[in-house]
Structure formats: structure tokens, C-alpha cells
Amino acid sequence: MTGDSAPMNLTNHFLIAMPGLEDSLFGKSVVYVCEHTPRGALGL
Incomplete structure (x- = not known):
């Protein structure tokens, strides 16, 4: 990821x-x- 792009x-x-x-x-x-953060993700 470059410094110009948003997460x-x-x-x-x-x-x-x-x-x-x-x-x-x-x-x-x-x-x-369901949730996607810098700490991880949760999906069903």
C-alpha cells in the first residue's frame, strides 16, 4: 500500500x-x- 491510498x-x-x-x-x-479492522476481519 502506498502512502497516498486510503486503507x-x-x-x-x-x-x-x-x-x-x-x-x-x-x-x-x-x-x-461482518467486521474488517486493522486488527483483523470476521466473515460468515
Whole structure:
């Protein structure tokens, strides 16, 4: 991250796996980010 960019906060956003992701754990997954802070993140 450069000094000019603001930190990204993904609280209340969805993370959606890309169709080409061939991973047995995260392929076809959708995660709702409940909390995202500099200390960590929590998603369902």
C-alpha cells in the first residue's frame, strides 16, 4: 500500500469467488464480511 491510498474497509461487503477459482475450500464461496479492522476481519 502506498502512502497516498486510503486503507480498504470491507465491513458490510460480500466477497464472491471468481468462477475460475479452482480451490476445494473457497471455490464457489460467498463470504459476508461482518467486521474488517486493522486488527483483523470476521466473515460468515
